[in-house]
Amino acid sequence: MEDTKDAFVFKGVAERLTLGITRILENMPGVVDVRFAEREPAEKRTLLFWEQKNTCILPEDLRDFYLTTDGFTLTWSVKLDDECVPLGCMMINSVGRLCPLLQPISVFSLTNAPSLADLDWQESSSETGLEPAPSAPHFDSRSRIYELDSCGGNGKVCLVYKNCTPGVVAQHSEIWFLDRSLCWHFLTATFTAYYRLMITHLGLPEWQYAYTPYGPSPQAKINLPSLVSAVPHFHQITPICFAMPSSLLPLYISYLVVIVHCLFLSLLCFMPDVPFPHLSAFAVLYFLFPICNVICKFFSV
Template sequence: MIEIIQMDETKDSVAFKVAERLTLGITRILENMPGVVDVRFAEREPAEKRGLLSWEQKNTCILPEDLRDFYLTTDGFTLTWSVKLDSECVPLGCMMINSVARLCPLLQPVSLFSLPNAPSLADLDWEESSTERSPHVPAAPHFDSRSRIFELDSCGGNGKVCLVYKNCTPGALFKSEIWFLDRSLCWHFLTTTFTSYYRLMITHLGLPEWQYLFTPYGPSPQAKSMSERVCFC
Protein backbone atom coordinates (compact mmCIF):
# COMPACT_ATOMS: atom_id res chain seq x y z
CA MET A 1 0.00 0.00 0.00
CA ILE A 2 1.34 3.43 -0.92
CA GLU A 3 2.16 5.57 2.09
CA ILE A 4 0.35 8.92 2.12
CA ILE A 5 2.33 11.33 4.23
CA GLN A 6 0.69 13.82 6.62
CA MET A 7 -2.92 12.71 6.71
CA ASP A 8 -5.47 11.36 9.18
CA GLU A 9 -6.60 7.74 9.08
CA THR A 10 -10.18 8.85 8.34
CA LYS A 11 -8.96 10.32 5.05
CA ASP A 12 -7.22 7.18 3.83
CA SER A 13 -9.60 6.32 0.99
CA VAL A 14 -9.95 9.90 -0.26
CA ALA A 15 -6.21 10.55 -0.13
CA PHE A 16 -5.49 7.30 -1.96
CA LYS A 17 -7.87 8.29 -4.78
CA VAL A 18 -6.18 11.68 -5.02
CA ALA A 19 -2.77 9.99 -5.17
CA GLU A 20 -3.96 7.66 -7.92
CA ARG A 21 -5.33 10.55 -9.97
CA LEU A 22 -2.28 12.77 -9.57
CA THR A 23 0.19 9.98 -10.30
CA LEU A 24 -1.77 8.62 -13.28
CA GLY A 25 -1.77 5.19 -11.62
CA ILE A 26 2.03 4.89 -11.51
CA THR A 27 1.91 4.15 -7.78
CA ARG A 28 0.23 0.79 -8.40
CA ILE A 29 2.80 -0.06 -11.07
CA LEU A 30 5.69 0.77 -8.73
CA GLU A 31 4.23 -1.29 -5.90
CA ASN A 32 3.98 -4.32 -8.19
CA MET A 33 7.58 -4.06 -9.39
CA PRO A 34 9.99 -6.56 -7.83
CA GLY A 35 12.34 -4.95 -5.35
CA VAL A 36 10.50 -1.62 -5.09
CA VAL A 37 9.77 -0.58 -1.51
CA ASP A 38 8.73 2.48 0.48
CA VAL A 39 6.61 4.28 -2.13
CA ARG A 40 5.76 7.64 -0.59
CA PHE A 41 3.41 10.33 -1.85
CA ALA A 42 3.36 13.65 0.02
CA GLU A 43 -0.21 14.90 0.26
CA ARG A 44 -0.59 18.67 -0.15
CA GLU A 45 -3.50 21.06 -0.04
CA PRO A 46 -4.47 22.97 -3.20
CA ALA A 47 -2.88 26.37 -3.69
CA GLU A 48 -5.11 29.36 -3.10
CA LYS A 49 -6.22 31.39 -6.12
CA ARG A 50 -5.01 34.58 -4.48
CA GLY A 51 -1.58 32.99 -4.08
CA LEU A 52 -1.43 32.25 -7.80
CA LEU A 53 -2.57 35.77 -8.62
CA SER A 54 0.07 37.18 -6.28
CA TRP A 55 2.77 35.10 -8.04
CA GLU A 56 1.65 36.40 -11.43
CA GLN A 57 1.63 40.00 -10.28
CA LYS A 58 5.02 39.69 -8.63
CA ASN A 59 6.66 38.07 -11.65
CA THR A 60 4.58 39.84 -14.35
CA CYS A 61 3.88 36.47 -16.00
CA ILE A 62 0.65 34.55 -16.47
CA LEU A 63 0.86 30.93 -15.38
CA PRO A 64 0.06 28.43 -18.15
CA GLU A 65 -3.49 27.18 -17.79
CA ASP A 66 -2.46 23.56 -17.23
CA LEU A 67 0.06 24.52 -14.53
CA ARG A 68 -2.51 26.78 -12.86
CA ASP A 69 -5.01 23.89 -12.81
CA PHE A 70 -2.32 21.63 -11.34
CA TYR A 71 -1.64 24.05 -8.49
CA LEU A 72 -5.37 24.38 -7.82
CA THR A 73 -5.35 20.61 -7.27
CA THR A 74 -2.15 20.32 -5.25
CA ASP A 75 0.42 22.94 -4.25
CA GLY A 76 3.39 21.00 -5.57
CA PHE A 77 4.10 17.30 -5.92
CA THR A 78 6.52 14.83 -4.36
CA LEU A 79 6.60 11.08 -4.90
CA THR A 80 9.61 9.01 -3.87
CA TRP A 81 10.40 5.31 -3.89
CA SER A 82 13.27 3.04 -2.96
CA VAL A 83 14.63 -0.34 -3.98
CA LYS A 84 15.98 -3.21 -1.95
CA LEU A 85 19.52 -4.05 -3.03
CA ASP A 86 21.62 -6.59 -1.12
CA SER A 87 19.19 -6.42 1.84
CA GLU A 88 19.55 -2.64 1.96
CA CYS A 89 16.83 -0.08 1.21
CA VAL A 90 18.25 2.44 -1.28
CA PRO A 91 16.34 5.65 -2.25
CA LEU A 92 16.12 5.81 -6.02
CA GLY A 93 13.11 7.46 -7.67
CA CYS A 94 12.02 11.02 -7.03
CA MET A 95 9.27 12.91 -8.87
CA MET A 96 8.93 16.51 -7.80
CA ILE A 97 7.23 19.75 -8.79
CA ASN A 98 7.95 22.80 -6.64
CA SER A 99 5.14 24.52 -4.78
CA VAL A 100 4.04 27.99 -5.88
CA ALA A 101 6.13 29.53 -3.09
CA ARG A 102 9.21 27.69 -4.44
CA LEU A 103 8.51 28.49 -8.09
CA CYS A 104 11.28 31.06 -7.89
CA PRO A 105 13.24 32.87 -10.59
CA LEU A 106 16.42 31.05 -11.52
CA LEU A 107 19.32 32.71 -9.75
CA GLN A 108 21.18 34.89 -12.20
CA PRO A 109 24.33 36.14 -10.50
CA VAL A 110 26.13 39.09 -12.02
CA SER A 111 29.20 36.96 -12.47
CA LEU A 112 30.06 33.29 -12.44
CA PHE A 113 33.23 34.15 -10.52
CA SER A 114 33.97 36.64 -7.75
CA LEU A 115 36.46 38.54 -9.91
CA PRO A 116 36.33 41.94 -11.62
CA ASN A 117 35.26 41.75 -15.29
CA ALA A 118 34.55 38.02 -14.96
CA PRO A 119 32.02 36.54 -17.41
CA SER A 120 28.35 36.44 -16.43
CA LEU A 121 25.60 33.99 -17.35
CA ALA A 122 24.45 36.39 -20.06
CA ASP A 123 27.80 35.92 -21.82
CA LEU A 124 26.79 32.35 -22.62
CA ASP A 125 24.16 33.59 -25.08
CA TRP A 126 26.76 34.07 -27.81
CA GLU A 127 26.66 30.33 -28.46
CA GLU A 128 23.20 30.56 -29.98
CA SER A 129 24.36 32.64 -32.93
CA SER A 130 27.62 30.77 -33.41
CA THR A 131 26.24 27.24 -33.60
CA GLU A 132 23.68 25.64 -35.89
CA ARG A 133 20.38 24.62 -34.35
CA SER A 134 17.93 22.02 -35.61
CA PRO A 135 14.83 23.65 -37.11
CA HIS A 136 12.71 21.27 -35.03
CA VAL A 137 14.11 22.56 -31.72
CA PRO A 138 12.99 25.96 -30.38
CA ALA A 139 15.57 28.65 -29.76
CA ALA A 140 17.21 28.31 -26.36
CA PRO A 141 16.30 30.67 -23.50
CA HIS A 142 18.47 33.65 -22.66
CA PHE A 143 20.02 34.38 -19.29
CA ASP A 144 19.24 38.09 -19.62
CA SER A 145 15.99 40.07 -19.54
CA ARG A 146 14.74 38.53 -22.79
CA SER A 147 13.70 35.39 -20.85
CA ARG A 148 12.10 34.77 -17.50
CA ILE A 149 13.06 31.46 -15.95
CA PHE A 150 11.50 29.71 -12.95
CA GLU A 151 12.63 26.50 -11.27
CA LEU A 152 10.15 23.62 -11.28
CA ASP A 153 12.56 20.96 -10.01
CA SER A 154 16.17 21.10 -8.79
CA CYS A 155 16.69 17.48 -9.91
CA GLY A 156 18.67 16.61 -6.80
CA GLY A 157 21.51 18.90 -7.87
CA ASN A 158 21.89 17.24 -11.28
CA GLY A 159 20.45 20.20 -13.18
CA LYS A 160 17.22 22.18 -13.16
CA VAL A 161 13.88 21.74 -14.90
CA CYS A 162 12.58 25.21 -15.65
CA LEU A 163 9.41 26.96 -16.69
CA VAL A 164 10.67 29.40 -19.30
CA TYR A 165 9.05 32.48 -20.80
CA LYS A 166 10.85 33.77 -23.88
CA ASN A 167 10.69 36.99 -25.90
CA CYS A 168 9.78 38.98 -22.81
CA THR A 169 9.44 42.36 -24.46
CA PRO A 170 7.01 45.08 -23.32
CA GLY A 171 3.51 44.48 -24.65
CA ALA A 172 4.25 40.93 -25.82
CA LEU A 173 2.33 37.83 -24.80
CA PHE A 174 4.74 35.49 -23.04
CA LYS A 175 4.61 31.90 -24.25
CA SER A 176 6.01 29.32 -21.84
CA GLU A 177 7.98 26.13 -22.46
CA ILE A 178 9.67 23.52 -20.28
CA TRP A 179 13.48 23.29 -20.54
CA PHE A 180 16.24 21.38 -18.78
CA LEU A 181 19.37 23.26 -17.70
CA ASP A 182 22.22 20.80 -17.19
CA ARG A 183 25.20 21.15 -14.86
CA SER A 184 27.29 22.76 -17.59
CA LEU A 185 24.62 25.49 -18.00
CA CYS A 186 23.50 24.21 -21.40
CA TRP A 187 19.81 24.28 -22.29
CA HIS A 188 17.87 21.25 -23.56
CA PHE A 189 14.28 21.49 -24.76
CA LEU A 190 11.82 19.12 -23.07
CA THR A 191 8.21 20.03 -23.93
CA THR A 192 5.95 22.89 -24.94
CA THR A 193 3.49 22.34 -22.08
CA PHE A 194 3.57 21.51 -18.39
CA THR A 195 1.12 18.63 -18.93
CA SER A 196 3.47 16.98 -21.41
CA TYR A 197 6.39 17.37 -19.01
CA TYR A 198 4.36 15.96 -16.13
CA ARG A 199 3.58 12.85 -18.16
CA LEU A 200 7.25 12.50 -19.09
CA MET A 201 8.21 12.65 -15.43
CA ILE A 202 5.68 9.98 -14.51
CA THR A 203 6.63 7.78 -17.47
CA HIS A 204 10.32 7.84 -16.47
CA LEU A 205 9.41 7.02 -12.85
CA GLY A 206 11.58 9.82 -11.50
CA LEU A 207 14.74 7.76 -12.08
CA PRO A 208 18.03 9.60 -11.39
CA GLU A 209 19.06 11.93 -14.22
CA TRP A 210 16.22 10.84 -16.51
CA GLN A 211 16.14 14.37 -17.94
CA TYR A 212 19.57 13.69 -19.44
CA LEU A 213 17.89 11.31 -21.89
CA PHE A 214 16.95 14.53 -23.72
CA THR A 215 20.58 15.63 -24.02
CA PRO A 216 23.17 14.45 -26.56
CA TYR A 217 25.17 12.63 -23.86
CA GLY A 218 22.51 10.97 -21.69
CA PRO A 219 22.60 10.04 -17.98
CA SER A 220 25.88 9.36 -16.17
CA PRO A 221 27.27 5.80 -16.07
CA GLN A 222 26.37 5.63 -12.37
CA ALA A 223 22.72 6.51 -13.06
CA LYS A 224 22.56 4.03 -15.94
CA SER A 225 24.06 1.30 -13.79
CA MET A 226 21.55 1.83 -11.01
CA SER A 227 18.63 1.78 -13.45
CA GLU A 228 19.92 -1.42 -15.03
CA ARG A 229 20.30 -3.10 -11.66
CA VAL A 230 16.61 -2.65 -10.93
CA CYS A 231 15.69 -3.82 -14.45
CA PHE A 232 14.00 -0.62 -15.58
CA CYS A 233 16.06 -0.13 -18.74
Protein backbone atom coordinates in the same frame (compact mmCIF):
# COMPACT_ATOMS: atom_id res chain seq x y z
CA MET B 1 -14.82 6.63 10.64
CA GLU B 2 -13.97 10.15 9.43
CA ASP B 3 -10.25 9.33 9.39
CA THR B 4 -10.93 6.24 7.28
CA LYS B 5 -13.07 8.24 4.87
CA ASP B 6 -10.42 10.98 4.56
CA ALA B 7 -7.72 8.39 3.95
CA PHE B 8 -9.85 6.78 1.23
CA VAL B 9 -10.50 10.16 -0.44
CA PHE B 10 -6.80 11.07 -0.30
CA LYS B 11 -5.84 7.72 -1.80
CA GLY B 12 -8.23 8.37 -4.68
CA VAL B 13 -6.76 11.83 -5.27
CA ALA B 14 -3.23 10.44 -5.14
CA GLU B 15 -4.22 7.72 -7.61
CA ARG B 16 -5.46 10.30 -10.10
CA LEU B 17 -2.54 12.68 -9.58
CA THR B 18 0.04 9.96 -10.15
CA LEU B 19 -1.91 8.41 -13.06
CA GLY B 20 -2.00 5.11 -11.16
CA ILE B 21 1.78 4.69 -10.93
CA THR B 22 1.76 4.47 -7.12
CA ARG B 23 -0.40 1.34 -7.18
CA ILE B 24 1.80 -0.21 -9.86
CA LEU B 25 4.99 0.50 -7.91
CA GLU B 26 3.53 -0.81 -4.63
CA ASN B 27 2.62 -4.10 -6.31
CA MET B 28 6.04 -4.59 -7.88
CA PRO B 29 8.32 -7.07 -6.06
CA GLY B 30 11.54 -5.40 -4.97
CA VAL B 31 10.05 -1.90 -4.81
CA VAL B 32 9.70 -0.57 -1.26
CA ASP B 33 8.96 2.66 0.58
CA VAL B 34 6.73 4.31 -2.03
CA ARG B 35 6.00 7.75 -0.57
CA PHE B 36 3.63 10.37 -1.93
CA ALA B 37 3.70 13.66 -0.03
CA GLU B 38 0.22 14.98 0.68
CA ARG B 39 -0.12 18.72 0.07
CA GLU B 40 -2.96 21.19 0.30
CA PRO B 41 -4.11 23.03 -2.84
CA ALA B 42 -2.59 26.43 -3.47
CA GLU B 43 -4.83 29.43 -2.94
CA LYS B 44 -5.90 31.51 -5.92
CA ARG B 45 -4.55 34.66 -4.32
CA THR B 46 -1.13 32.98 -4.07
CA LEU B 47 -1.16 32.30 -7.79
CA LEU B 48 -2.28 35.84 -8.57
CA PHE B 49 0.45 37.25 -6.36
CA TRP B 50 3.06 35.12 -8.17
CA GLU B 51 1.83 36.33 -11.56
CA GLN B 52 1.87 39.97 -10.50
CA LYS B 53 5.28 39.67 -8.89
CA ASN B 54 6.92 37.96 -11.90
CA THR B 55 4.89 39.67 -14.67
CA CYS B 56 3.98 36.29 -16.12
CA ILE B 57 0.75 34.37 -16.69
CA LEU B 58 0.87 30.78 -15.47
CA PRO B 59 -0.18 28.28 -18.14
CA GLU B 60 -3.69 26.97 -17.61
CA ASP B 61 -2.63 23.37 -16.98
CA LEU B 62 -0.01 24.38 -14.40
CA ARG B 63 -2.54 26.67 -12.69
CA ASP B 64 -5.04 23.80 -12.46
CA PHE B 65 -2.28 21.58 -11.08
CA TYR B 66 -1.45 24.03 -8.29
CA LEU B 67 -5.15 24.44 -7.47
CA THR B 68 -5.19 20.67 -6.90
CA THR B 69 -1.93 20.31 -4.99
CA ASP B 70 0.72 22.88 -4.12
CA GLY B 71 3.65 20.91 -5.50
CA PHE B 72 4.33 17.24 -6.03
CA THR B 73 6.77 14.77 -4.48
CA LEU B 74 6.81 11.01 -5.07
CA THR B 75 9.79 8.87 -4.08
CA TRP B 76 10.40 5.13 -4.11
CA SER B 77 13.24 2.77 -3.26
CA VAL B 78 14.43 -0.72 -4.11
CA LYS B 79 15.53 -3.47 -1.78
CA LEU B 80 19.11 -4.46 -2.50
CA ASP B 81 20.95 -6.89 -0.19
CA ASP B 82 18.47 -6.28 2.65
CA GLU B 83 18.98 -2.54 2.34
CA CYS B 84 16.58 0.11 1.00
CA VAL B 85 18.28 2.16 -1.70
CA PRO B 86 16.48 5.34 -2.90
CA LEU B 87 16.00 5.23 -6.66
CA GLY B 88 13.05 7.18 -8.07
CA CYS B 89 12.17 10.78 -7.30
CA MET B 90 9.45 12.82 -9.04
CA MET B 91 9.13 16.43 -7.94
CA ILE B 92 7.37 19.64 -8.90
CA ASN B 93 8.19 22.71 -6.81
CA SER B 94 5.42 24.46 -4.92
CA VAL B 95 4.33 27.95 -5.92
CA GLY B 96 6.44 29.42 -3.14
CA ARG B 97 9.53 27.67 -4.52
CA LEU B 98 8.81 28.50 -8.16
CA CYS B 99 11.60 31.05 -8.03
CA PRO B 100 13.51 32.80 -10.83
CA LEU B 101 16.61 30.93 -11.91
CA LEU B 102 18.50 34.22 -12.11
CA GLN B 103 18.20 36.45 -9.09
CA PRO B 104 18.26 40.26 -9.62
CA ILE B 105 21.74 41.75 -9.61
CA SER B 106 22.52 43.44 -6.32
CA VAL B 107 23.56 47.10 -6.28
CA PHE B 108 26.57 46.04 -4.23
CA SER B 109 27.88 43.62 -6.89
CA LEU B 110 30.82 44.52 -9.08
CA THR B 111 29.94 46.18 -12.37
CA ASN B 112 32.18 43.95 -14.48
CA ALA B 113 31.55 40.74 -12.53
CA PRO B 114 30.89 37.73 -14.78
CA SER B 115 27.33 36.44 -14.97
CA LEU B 116 25.33 33.80 -16.80
CA ALA B 117 24.37 36.43 -19.36
CA ASP B 118 27.95 36.23 -20.63
CA LEU B 119 27.15 32.73 -21.90
CA ASP B 120 24.53 34.04 -24.31
CA TRP B 121 26.21 33.60 -27.65
CA GLN B 122 24.91 31.93 -30.77
CA GLU B 123 26.64 30.97 -33.97
CA SER B 124 25.06 32.21 -37.17
CA SER B 125 23.45 29.41 -39.16
CA SER B 126 24.84 30.91 -42.37
CA GLU B 127 28.35 30.68 -40.97
CA THR B 128 28.07 27.10 -39.72
CA GLY B 129 26.06 25.85 -42.72
CA LEU B 130 23.56 24.15 -40.41
CA GLU B 131 19.81 24.51 -40.31
CA PRO B 132 18.67 26.93 -37.61
CA ALA B 133 17.86 25.07 -34.38
CA PRO B 134 14.95 26.00 -32.08
CA SER B 135 15.88 29.11 -30.19
CA ALA B 136 17.14 28.32 -26.69
CA PRO B 137 16.31 30.48 -23.67
CA HIS B 138 18.58 33.37 -22.79
CA PHE B 139 20.07 34.19 -19.41
CA ASP B 140 19.34 37.90 -19.81
CA SER B 141 16.08 39.86 -19.81
CA ARG B 142 14.92 38.26 -23.05
CA SER B 143 13.78 35.19 -21.09
CA ARG B 144 12.12 34.65 -17.73
CA ILE B 145 13.10 31.32 -16.21
CA TYR B 146 11.62 29.60 -13.15
CA GLU B 147 12.78 26.38 -11.54
CA LEU B 148 10.29 23.50 -11.47
CA ASP B 149 12.68 20.74 -10.35
CA SER B 150 16.30 20.80 -9.17
CA CYS B 151 16.80 17.19 -10.38
CA GLY B 152 18.90 16.29 -7.33
CA GLY B 153 21.71 18.59 -8.44
CA ASN B 154 21.99 16.98 -11.89
CA GLY B 155 20.44 19.92 -13.69
CA LYS B 156 17.26 21.97 -13.56
CA VAL B 157 13.86 21.59 -15.20
CA CYS B 158 12.55 25.09 -15.84
CA LEU B 159 9.40 26.89 -16.84
CA VAL B 160 10.63 29.28 -19.54
CA TYR B 161 9.05 32.38 -21.05
CA LYS B 162 10.95 33.46 -24.16
CA ASN B 163 10.97 36.68 -26.18
CA CYS B 164 10.09 38.78 -23.16
CA THR B 165 9.93 42.56 -23.05
CA PRO B 166 10.58 44.42 -19.80
CA GLY B 167 7.32 45.60 -18.25
CA VAL B 168 5.15 43.45 -20.56
CA VAL B 169 3.28 40.42 -19.21
CA ALA B 170 4.65 37.15 -20.63
CA GLN B 171 2.07 34.52 -21.54
CA HIS B 172 3.60 31.74 -23.65
CA SER B 173 5.76 29.23 -21.77
CA GLU B 174 7.68 26.01 -22.46
CA ILE B 175 9.49 23.38 -20.40
CA TRP B 176 13.28 23.23 -20.85
CA PHE B 177 16.08 21.29 -19.18
CA LEU B 178 19.29 23.04 -18.14
CA ASP B 179 22.12 20.53 -17.74
CA ARG B 180 25.19 20.92 -15.53
CA SER B 181 27.20 22.38 -18.42
CA LEU B 182 24.59 25.19 -18.64
CA CYS B 183 23.29 24.02 -22.01
CA TRP B 184 19.56 24.15 -22.76
CA HIS B 185 17.52 21.20 -24.03
CA PHE B 186 13.88 21.42 -25.06
CA LEU B 187 11.55 18.96 -23.29
CA THR B 188 7.89 19.79 -23.94
CA ALA B 189 5.67 22.65 -25.04
CA THR B 190 3.20 22.23 -22.15
CA PHE B 191 3.35 21.35 -18.47
CA THR B 192 0.89 18.47 -18.97
CA ALA B 193 3.17 16.84 -21.52
CA TYR B 194 6.15 17.19 -19.17
CA TYR B 195 4.16 15.79 -16.24
CA ARG B 196 3.27 12.65 -18.23
CA LEU B 197 6.89 12.39 -19.34
CA MET B 198 8.05 12.50 -15.72
CA ILE B 199 5.55 9.82 -14.67
CA THR B 200 6.54 7.66 -17.64
CA HIS B 201 10.22 7.70 -16.61
CA LEU B 202 9.28 6.98 -12.96
CA GLY B 203 11.66 9.67 -11.71
CA LEU B 204 14.72 7.55 -12.45
CA PRO B 205 18.06 9.34 -11.89
CA GLU B 206 19.06 11.64 -14.75
CA TRP B 207 16.12 10.63 -16.94
CA GLN B 208 16.07 14.15 -18.40
CA TYR B 209 19.44 13.45 -20.02
CA ALA B 210 17.72 11.01 -22.34
CA TYR B 211 16.63 14.13 -24.24
CA THR B 212 20.16 15.44 -24.63
CA PRO B 213 22.65 14.48 -27.37
CA TYR B 214 24.98 12.76 -24.88
CA GLY B 215 22.58 10.94 -22.55
CA PRO B 216 23.01 10.09 -18.83
CA SER B 217 26.40 10.19 -17.13
CA PRO B 218 28.65 7.10 -17.13
CA GLN B 219 28.03 6.71 -13.39
CA ALA B 220 24.28 6.54 -13.91
CA LYS B 221 24.72 4.06 -16.75
CA ILE B 222 26.81 1.81 -14.48
CA ASN B 223 24.76 2.06 -11.26
CA LEU B 224 21.23 2.07 -12.66
CA PRO B 225 21.21 -1.44 -14.20
CA SER B 226 22.36 -3.01 -10.92
CA LEU B 227 19.63 -1.21 -8.97
CA VAL B 228 16.91 -1.95 -11.52
CA SER B 229 17.89 -5.64 -11.55
CA ALA B 230 16.63 -5.82 -7.97
CA VAL B 231 13.10 -5.31 -9.32
CA PRO B 232 11.87 -8.34 -11.33
CA HIS B 233 10.01 -7.48 -14.56
CA PHE B 234 10.89 -3.80 -14.11
CA HIS B 235 10.63 -3.23 -17.85
CA GLN B 236 6.94 -4.14 -17.71
CA ILE B 237 6.05 -1.09 -15.56
CA THR B 238 3.84 1.25 -17.64
CA PRO B 239 1.51 3.97 -16.42
CA ILE B 240 -2.21 3.23 -16.61
CA CYS B 241 -2.86 6.24 -18.84
CA PHE B 242 -0.77 4.69 -21.62
CA ALA B 243 -2.52 1.31 -21.35
CA MET B 244 -6.05 2.65 -21.75
CA PRO B 245 -6.18 3.12 -25.55
CA SER B 246 -5.68 -0.59 -26.21
CA SER B 247 -8.53 -1.45 -23.83
CA LEU B 248 -10.82 0.92 -25.76
CA LEU B 249 -10.06 -0.75 -29.09
CA PRO B 250 -13.02 -3.22 -28.91
CA LEU B 251 -15.34 -0.28 -28.29
CA TYR B 252 -14.09 1.48 -31.41
CA ILE B 253 -14.53 -1.72 -33.43
CA SER B 254 -18.08 -2.01 -32.11
CA TYR B 255 -18.82 1.49 -33.36
CA LEU B 256 -17.51 0.52 -36.79
CA VAL B 257 -19.70 -2.58 -36.78
CA VAL B 258 -22.78 -0.46 -36.16
CA ILE B 259 -21.80 1.99 -38.92
CA VAL B 260 -21.19 -0.78 -41.48
CA HIS B 261 -24.44 -2.46 -40.44
CA CYS B 262 -26.39 0.75 -41.07
CA LEU B 263 -24.70 1.30 -44.43
CA PHE B 264 -25.43 -2.25 -45.53
CA LEU B 265 -29.13 -1.99 -44.62
CA SER B 266 -29.36 1.41 -46.29
CA LEU B 267 -28.00 -0.02 -49.54
CA LEU B 268 -30.47 -2.89 -49.45
CA CYS B 269 -33.51 -0.73 -48.68
CA PHE B 270 -32.95 2.54 -50.49
CA MET B 271 -30.51 1.70 -53.28
CA PRO B 272 -31.64 -1.56 -54.91
CA ASP B 273 -29.81 -0.65 -58.16
CA VAL B 274 -26.33 -0.69 -56.56
CA PRO B 275 -23.93 -2.77 -58.69
CA PHE B 276 -23.32 -6.23 -57.32
CA PRO B 277 -19.51 -5.82 -56.79
CA HIS B 278 -20.13 -2.83 -54.52
CA LEU B 279 -22.84 -4.68 -52.62
CA SER B 280 -20.64 -7.74 -52.17
CA ALA B 281 -17.83 -5.58 -50.81
CA PHE B 282 -20.13 -4.21 -48.13
CA ALA B 283 -21.31 -7.72 -47.39
CA VAL B 284 -17.72 -8.83 -46.77
CA LEU B 285 -17.18 -5.89 -44.41
CA TYR B 286 -20.50 -6.65 -42.74
CA PHE B 287 -19.33 -10.12 -41.73
CA LEU B 288 -15.66 -9.22 -41.24
CA PHE B 289 -16.06 -6.51 -38.58
CA PRO B 290 -17.87 -8.72 -36.02
CA ILE B 291 -15.07 -11.27 -36.35
CA CYS B 292 -12.47 -8.54 -35.76
CA ASN B 293 -14.46 -7.34 -32.78
CA VAL B 294 -14.38 -10.79 -31.17
CA ILE B 295 -10.64 -11.13 -31.83
CA CYS B 296 -9.90 -7.72 -30.27
CA LYS B 297 -11.95 -8.54 -27.19
CA PHE B 298 -10.09 -11.83 -26.84
CA PHE B 299 -6.63 -10.21 -26.94
CA SER B 300 -7.60 -7.28 -24.69
CA VAL B 301 -8.51 -9.52 -21.76
